[in-house]
Amino acid sequence: MKSEDFITTASQIVGFGEAGSRSATSRAYYGAFHFAKEVICDVAGIEPARFGRSHKLPIYCLNKTGDDNALEAAYLLGNLQSRRIKADYKIKEPNPNKLAYGQYSVEQALECQRCLEVVS
Template sequence: MSPSEFIDAAEKFLSAEFGEAGRRSAVSRAYYGAFHGCSRCLPVDLLPAREARYEAGSHKALVGSLEAWGNSTRDGRHSAQRAARKLARLRRARVDADYQLASRLTFDPSNCVRDAREVLSLVENARRLFDKAEDTV
């Protein structure tokens, strides 16, 4: 399954027929599409430690790894930095959508879907730049 399939599903949940549950599910699916895309594109040496990937802080660890790439001098850093900021916002939106059921959504689900697609594009671009630089070394 590809990360973009999560985002495609998120887009379908935006339909009025799914109501609020669909809107909340759209936020969650959009986030997970972006999350898995970032996981796939990170250079191996920047991935969170294997143990950290299965702990409660795994999502924060992934954002931290993207930020580390963004703060480095490695190629792709600018796109990685932007992806990290957007992924962190999507994570907050996902937590809000999944756990704050008594409150109205504070994030627009349509914007979350759009941002998730942008995160995928940014991180894929970052990886292309990184790989291109690695090929010339």
């Protein structure tokens, strides 16, 4: 499986009501997160084992590069992480614009991936 498969799946399920939108947001984040880990491991030579369960390490590493595309990817990844937490854990909070929320998450993940492709 490739990290991009998460983003593809997110785009396919986003239209299935609130659960689809929330699930798409989560999948979009994980697609971008795993893609970022792959780039960091390739470019910076960081061992995947160092990541452990830390979701902050890719953002930290990308911010340290000083590269404009990496900085944009770090921003997008951080935003996606916040959106994923809201989608996965704050299910009692109303989300009046469900479809747009999920679609925007998918778009952000794709943009993050584009930024990272330039870095790698």
